[in-house]
Amino acid sequence: xxxxxxxxxxxxxxxxxxxxxxxxxxxIGIVPILKGLTSANLGTAIIEQKSRSLFxxxxxxxxxxxxxxxxxxxxxxxxxxxxxxxxxxxxxxxxVNSNLRKIVVQVGFDYNSxxxxxxxxxxxxxxxxxAKRWDS
Numbered sequence: 001x002x003x004x005x006x007x008x009x010x011x012x013x014x015x016x017x018x019x020x021x022x023x024x025x026x027x028i029g030i031v032p033i034l035k036g037l038t039s040a041n042l043g044t045a046i047i048e049q050k051s052r053s054l055f056x057x058x059x060x061x062x063x064x065x066x067x068x069x070x071x072x073x074x075x076x077x078x079x080x081x082x083x084x085x086x087x088x089x090x091x092x093x094x095x096v097n098s099n100l101r102k103i104v105v106q107v108g109f110d111y112n113s114x115x116x117x118x119x120x121x122x123x124x125x126x127x128x129x130x131a132k133r134w135d136s
Contacts, residue, residue, distance in 0.1 A: 049109055053123035056083045057107040060091065061126050064103055068130045076103060080117050086110040088117040099132040 014022075060083070064076045077093040092104040108121040 050123045053087065053107045053109065056087055056089065057105045057124045057126045060089055060107070061103065061105045061128060064091065064105075065128070065130060068101075069133060072101075072130070072132045080115055082115070083107065086113065088115070088121070090117050096129070101130050103128050103130055 067074070068076070075093050076091050078089070078091045081089045081091070083089050086109055087107060088110050090106045092102075092106075094102045094104075096102055104125065104127045106117065106122045106125045108117050108123045110117065111121055112118070
């Protein structure tokens with residue numbers, strides 16, 4: 001008799017109630033994990049975009065500083081300059097005095113694809129001063 005009970009228990013499967021309870025516990029446990037992974041992925045994309053903007057702004061600023069050594073009188077102001085992909089750049093060149101200028105570089109991603117760097121699209125703003133090194 002005992003042997004028949006053991007065999008019967010081994011051969012019997014899970015009841016529908018047990019399957020539903022186990023499935024619901026699994027879903028309850030997995031949903032927060034998937035939510036966290038989605039948030040982490042979104043955060044990574046934002047950081048990558050801001051890092052790319054910073055790299056492009058620094059490169060543009062370095063280029064302006066290098067050109068200003070021999071072409072100090074040239075104006076470097078530009079608006080909505082396309083850098084790469086959908087990244088745009090605006091450069092402001094303000095004269096402080098005859099031997100000093102302030103250069104501000106703003107870079108961002110053109111979300112609405114209108115080829116205009118709007119204030120809400122700016123990711124990075126870098127500013128520096130350039131000085132006249134010698135009289136030409």
